[in-house]
Each structure stands twice: as C-alpha cells, then as structure tokens.
Amino acid sequence: MPEGPEIHRVADRLAAAVLGKPLVRVEFAFPALKPYERKLRRRAIESISARGKALLTAFDNGWTMYSHNQLYGVWKVAPAGERPVTTRSLRVALETADTAILLYSASDVEMWRSDAIESHPFLAKLGPDVLDPRLDAAAVAERLRLLAFRHRALGGLLLDQGFLAGLGNYLRAEILFAARLLPTARPCDLTTAQLRTLTKACLAIPRLSYATRGVEPKPHMHGGYQAHEGRMFHFRVFKREGQPCERCGTPIVKTTSDSRPLFLCPRCQAAS
DNA sequence: CTTTAAACCTGCTGGC
C-alpha cells in the first residue's frame, strides 16, 4: 500500500477496527518480535497513525510498532479468528475479541519504546507529512527555497522523503503534470508563478488522492487499480502511456527519472 | 553536496 494517501487510509481503517479494545491474541512471524507476543497480550492499541509511508501502532504499555509496507506489505481487517485466503505470508496479527488486523508480506517491522520512536532512523529523516493538515502552502514554499532543496531536480526531490513525507512515484508524476514541469526542472530556476503552482500541486494532489481515492490495487501488483466504494483517484498521466493528454491531446509518454518510471505529457510539460 | 546504480524486501507476470 504504497504512497502517503494509501497508508493514511489504512491507518484510519485499522484504527476504526481495533482501537482501545484489549488484544486477545498477538502473533509475530519475526523471531526477534516473538517476546512481544506476551508483552502485548491483554493490552490495547492506543493509536494507529501514518507518518509519511510508515505506520505507527502505539500500545498502552509504552511500546510502539513501526512498520513499513514498502512495495509489498498489505494490511487486512478480518473477523477474529478468520484468515483471508491468500498465498501471502502473515507477518503480524493483532486480534481483539471480535476483530483482527493482519499484516502480510511486509518485511520491515520493529518494536520501539514509544518515547524513543522519534529517533527511529527513518522517521528522524522525514520532512513534514504532506497530509498533515497543519502543513500549508507557505511552509512548502519555504522548503522549496531551502538551500538543501532549491538546486535539486524535481524528479528526485519529489521522491525524497526528507523534502515532503508521503510523496511517491504516482504522486510525483501527477504533481509534475499539474505544475506543467519536467523532472529536470529545479526550484531555483522557476518563476514565481511556477513555484506557486508547484507548491499548490504538492499539497492538493496528495490531498485529493486521500479524499477521493479509496483506490485499491487489484490483488496482484501488475493488475492495475480498481475503484473502491465507487471512488478512485484519477490518474492524468500515471500509467497512461500512449493515451491522449487530457489537456492537449498529445500522447502521454513513459520515461525514466531517478531509476523509476515517469509518465508525462511532452507538450504540456515543456522545459522552463 | 547531489546524482546514479545496484541491492534488497516480496509477489506476480510473461516468455521460453
């Protein structure tokens, strides 16, 4: 469940399912986490929240579970005792009297003392979460002016979790399209108007995705996406290679930027 | 300092 909007949605779903209820059963597939099966039994989950693409599950005994889905991790909610039919490997099961939350396939799961979680190496490097409602356009504009970021090409900068946490490959493509910029453009070379458009897109696109998305990846990774609850974030360039640009009709092109696939409109996104 | 490439995590596809 890759980018910020999806992880935040998962956090919402998991929290609604199990928050505050005592755990009757806890399972970890990782040998290093086995001791926590006992420590967490009969305890309750205090909060489940997303930080960029990381998920933090805080228990009421001072421990917090850090997990990162990377490309493969999948969280599921299931009735207590039931296990979805899947070939995936179950990594974490947190089960209350009626509901369980289950983490499959993820390989990055750690337990931290809650009071030390901020020093986790991944979290410590994160920029502000793009879905944090306290983050506004002025703050993003200020980051684009920082010495550490202003000379960087946008293709790499938008993927850098230290710039803004939660952006990923599809958001990068959609932000660049909305801002009508190429991945080679750098903040220091942009006009005031371009910077303003880019700033707005950095916030608006992820938030639109979170709000409308409900998108679920199809069961297998290359199966594309499907609407969920009748709604789905609309890709204007991502994975639309060969299809006409919605603005100008020019076929969308697939390229590579920073070793990742990038889709763009060669006409709308011209060199600045 | 930034950028690039490769490695690694896992699951699935497509070709032979």
Add this chain to the structure above:
DNA sequence: TGCCAGCAGGTTTAAA
C-alpha cells in the same frame, strides 16, 4: 508445467 528474468506505487547503501 517449470524456471527465470524483469518489473513494481519503496528504501538503503555505496560509489561517482
């Protein structure tokens, strides 16, 4: 059917 290379919405590491 079986095997393997390649790819993917990610991150880390090392090298350039």
